Amino acid sequence: MTNCAQRCRVTYPIRSAAPVMMTTTLARAPPGHHDPTGQRGAGPGHCPHCRARQTGAEHEPAALEALELPSQLPCKPKAVRDTRGQPTTPLGRCTPAPRESPPLGERPPRQTETYMPSSPLNRRTFILLGAAVAAAAGTRTTVAAAATSPTPLAGTPTPVRIVDDEATPATRALFAYLKRQQGKGILFGHQHDLTYGFTFTTPNGRASDTRAGVGDYPAVFGWDTLILDGDERPGAEGASEAENIAALSRCIRQGDARGGINTLSAHMPNFVTGKNFHDTTGRVVSQILPGGAKHAHFNAFLDRIAKAVKRALRPDGTAIPVVFRPFHENNGAWFWWGAGHTTPAEFIELFRYTVEYLRDTRGVHNLLYAYSPNSSFAGDPADYLKTYPGDRFVDVLGFDSYDENAGPTPWLDAVVKDLAMVVRLANERGKAPAFTEFGEGGTEVRNQQWFTQLAQAIEADPLARQVTYMLTWANFGGTKRAYVPYPGHLLFPDFVKYEQDPYTLFAADLRGVYSAHTTAVKNAPFLHLVTPTDRQRVAAPRTTIRVRVTPARASQVTYSVNGGRARKLCLDTDGFYSGDWTIDPALRNNRSVTLTVSTRLDGKTLTDSAVVLLGELTPLPVGWVDDFEGYAADNTALSQAYTHVNSHTLTLSADHKSSGSYGLAYAYDFTGSEYTGAGKPLDADWSAFTSLALWLRGDGSANGGALQIVADGVDFWYQIPLSDTSGQDVRAPFSEFTPAPWDTEHTGAVLDAAHLAEVTAFNLYLVHGSGAATKGTVYVDNIRAE
Template sequence: MIKQTLKRIYSIFLTVHVSSCGIAMSFENQGSAAEDAQGWRADDIYVNSTESIKALDVLAIKNKKLITYDLNGKAQSTKLSSKVNLVDVNATNEVKQIYAYLEAVGKSSSAIFGHQSDTHQKAGDSTLSCSDTYDITGSYSGVIGIDALSLVGNEYSASRYNSELRNTIGGEKIPETAAGNVEAAAKLTNYNIENGAIITLSAHMPNFSFVQESGSYDGINSYSKYNFSSYTPNTIGGDVMNQLMPGGKYNEIYTAYLDMLADYASQVEGAILFRPFHENTGSWFWWGAAYCDEATYKNVYKYTVEYLRDIKQIHNLIYVYGPSCDAENTEQYGLRYPGDDYVDMIGFDMYNIDPAQDNTQWYTNFQNELNIVEAFAKEHKKLFAVTETGVGTSVADDADNQTALHKSENKAKDWYQKVQAMVANSNASYFLVWANFSEKDGFYTPYVKAINEDKSLYGHEMLDYFIQYYNDPTTIFAADQKQILNNDIKNINIKAKATTKNAIGYITSPVSGSRILDNVTITARVTNAKKKDAVTFVLTGATKQTLTAKASGDEVTYYANINSDILKALGEKTGTIELLINGVSNDTINTIFNIPEAVEDPYCVDNFENYSGEDSILNKKWSTNKNTGDTISLSLTDEKEKINSGSYALKFNYDEASNGWAGATLTKQADWSDCNALQFFTIPDGNNQKVVIQLTANGKVYETYLNEYEQYRISTAPMLITIPFATFCERDTEGKPTGGLLNDCSNITSIGLWVNAIADSAAIKDGRVQGNIYYDDIMAVHSDSTTVNFELR
């Protein structure tokens, strides 16, 4: 829930903050702050630095070993691999070099500092440089993140390049077109590489069901047909993830988007850590767990890799898998992992919300997640990193949009040092904090407002702490690694070894979770196949049916037909289709044979009667999410006293830390404009935690908090609750106004059931709380009630 709020605020940041590099606030060189015309003194919040920047800890390569420094400044050597396993055996030399370097850094006692948008978004004075990190330290961050939004004219553009970076590096102006925007992003990236940074590319992809044609197709670049610049990754709808594969409704638009990424990568003169479909284990993006099952996610990821690598012949990408931070063990981490043959590097995203100096729980959770991901990386022989982190706040400062660092009175000023110590002590090679959009719109590092006459810095209250962090010998910034990355490592011959030489594949059609009611063709993509390789599909329903697959003309696509006799033999059953190559299972998707979808009542969210009593089917429909260290379990109960009607109800079990949260979401596309309330049967657990009923409508999140009502707070009695739409608050709007759902209820897209722990509540025992809440007959209704109504049953 907290992370969802943070991500929703990000969407506001990215929509509002499109073309500005930073707030154009300029101060004269000064020894103390000036007073403005209104009498407000800047020194109310800004400070002068007292720490000095120490000399660079320049890394070196000697005898094919990477020389870094430990916490005491003592030189440390780590062997550079001469052969690396890569998804792309034809990878460029730069990819092999960066892979070997990151591997060595991970094994050392050092870690690289990463910062999203380090050289094209900032919170400090825009006249000083293009980077807040540079303003403080004299170096750019060692890893610089760029998002695909910078390729489409949103976070960066040809126009910005022409007026900013071109003045630094020279050259001709770039046309302000779709292709020009891509070229501008590539030139910015090359500038960062030349200055010693490693590049990571994330992709806040638009919801392709909302993408419109641009009207400015250039006749060359497929992506110029479409307008990809709007920020809609949080907009849920269109069943997009299940429609991206060949034959899918949005495949043509998606491949045009990938063509754009390929055009960018082809112009980048170095390696790119490509991290698509990130934070997929949450449900705040349209590619999240609530909107596709595990098999679909994996196969779309695999298809993306093969499209860029094999069809577009892009060979300077290192493929990164970066979910959220909710894995309790390596088995859970691997549930949506696309596989060793499609992933080079793994990571996780984890933010510290509302940190306190004396609160160690987040650091404990962070260390636990580090351990889990490190263990998975070792088991699968992959690189690993903390792909996103940072300090956030649940409430923005007054008059600001930001929910990142505060302008003043931050509680955990030494946060970077603590995270550095944990990351450097692991095999992770870097951690990356999110972008400094502006002083008003959110920032994850301190920043400089002016340089004083004595060359000290004037700005954010954490300047000295960040300088201390930079001075730590174990930290690596761009200037520290520039020499070895741009020169020394290029003299080492590093070879690539394919992750496998065997034939491998995955099913492209039907998509996982499909109902098969008529004759249909099964298709799969198989690479590395030879004529002798046997490719088969095994269908499991009421019986098992094995089909021999045939290769199509492209020698990559394999297919087989399900005819009426085979379909009849499979019976009315939930089942699977498995792809076998030479008897080895490569992929399994879920299917429903010969069972038509029940006629859906548009007003019924769920009565829990359509799962045949099987928890596995329930958990494919409802997607769960939780904080690190917490657990949630959904199951069906047939206990009569727990049920309102029918044979089953939902049992919602949670076990959370005192700062924990957990919940479940269900996708529901509906028009409820002729209703005015949500009604459901429930049995509370009396724990007085923050129980949230959530509706997503028209791209907005609306919530009701049941613990705010005396009738619910400590009750354990069965009750029917009716919540008028007018009482739902708009979660992500300042002041959380009510009433908006009445206008947006014509476009319902999902419902969520959540429990957030309340740290000081009586139910917290030994730092944890656990309970069971029951739900049944959740539906939209028309009610005469104008307030939330609780009817005991």
């Protein structure tokens, strides 16, 4: 499967270069909340789709800028309807008045609007006239619907419950907007829209592939912390830390000035090895949590994020809200914060620590926080929530998904099912739902109706259509993929149709993003155990317990082991209630215990607990993947040690094994997919071995299995049957492994000693055979290289 890491590095051929276009320079107010007319980019007498306009004589230079636009781009007006849904004269890409949610199955109508007159009135004069007209009509209006510093509306403020109950008014208003927007149209987003592209070479804060194609900016601008490391523009490798911080702040300001909402993802470096996010070695998460050897390095990185976000200010000093999306696609194995490289509990505590550090320690109050694992979840909320940090730490529920087949099914069906599930969860939990990353994967342009088919599928589902925004990846240019098609690209005509769909919203469509008058619901006290984490193995005779209590300060916090005597923890200089736990030697023999922490606040008892594995784990021999003896008889610990693709369950089996106390029971379910897979990350040199062996007891079905080894970046596999039910050793010579069918980049590669010197993963895939059983269980033991 193509993942975010691969998207950043894999190159693809592009059909043709962008054509050279003559441009015309137009002076206009920038779209969005910096247009005090409230027209979201519809300046005096101009069509915000083709940008044709007549300018007035008096405008404030600070709010105007020269935009270079393709002169040959025709105006392709969207259908415009009046408030009764009746057609009116097309006005180009005209911005609609606030809309009610349409009946299910129908598109929301475009509504008419009043344009600013083409006259020498300056913008302040027009604001006063607009307010006077509204007052005369007996209506209440916000003149600048998404103004930089919105004037609070009269009446009772709307309560919002978000992660940061001290968030700025604009940040609270953004969250209220995202909730209010559900079912009224889906905002289109693009990563690095202003800094990378095929239609420009030098970023200037205005050039954009999206705008070059459809005459408008995306409604959502995505940025990444790689800018802070100088690894992505406008950051620079030779620039100072302060210069790269300023570059990220500038990006946020530019996205805001173009009328969009800003999001920030985080491809953080490997803090253990010093390499990039692709390097999954070193058990990084365990090392950057409190008490870890690289904890200070992680804090220093968060400090840079805090500085960049806090310095992203509008001219009036308002901090620009940002949706922060750290540690995305964590259920995949391609990032150091992903499955197999950390446990779910470690991930949860890392996410929580990040929020608390930015919010409470560094005082960043213009962030909303997004959770975005990788799909597919088959619509299963339990699968989606496996690593969920909790409602206290998340504002936006999303997921990432890329279409490897570029066809209407099964990817579209799976996406719609997962979107519906996420929307349902968001509605239940008071969160904003988002499609945080999407795009065409695999071979480029296999389906020339890809965008419109995706939009139609989402809009046809009564729940999926309530997602607030969907963001696609960056156009890095050159031979890389074009996630946003540009003029001349095979998908460009379909992208134009996608933009013209009344339910898709770009920057000029946004209304009242920051106009809501809100108040934050105060968060109740919350306690959580930071270290040790659930299912963590503690081999030492002593370890430090750390507990966080927010926002109040507790008079007493205690811990107990297996329900025994309560012992007091003390508040330390880092804000944790901490203390040393001296472990009973009798427990340090590969046993598990339950550690419970508690306090009493506001008349309520707050508790948290973790199962901790105690004692040294006997290391496996060189070349071994697993013998299934090191999990303290705990199925959760077993499952957390593996990565999972599609539906299956892994448990320890005392009845079916080759030797020792346990083997693996691998129960599959092909109801929602044609394959499933379980894998274990490795960091091994197998160059001295010649084959892969394991004990296998099949279920007698016509389904198939595949042993996969990821070696030096190549996916090699060897197919095995599941028909034998006697239980016996299977040996697969490395010389008979071939590149997996999906790894077309390495067709013809050989699993030789050079590749075997860098083994990074073992996976066992099960594949549904034609007419074969959809459910069953196979048993495995003693997986090793020989």
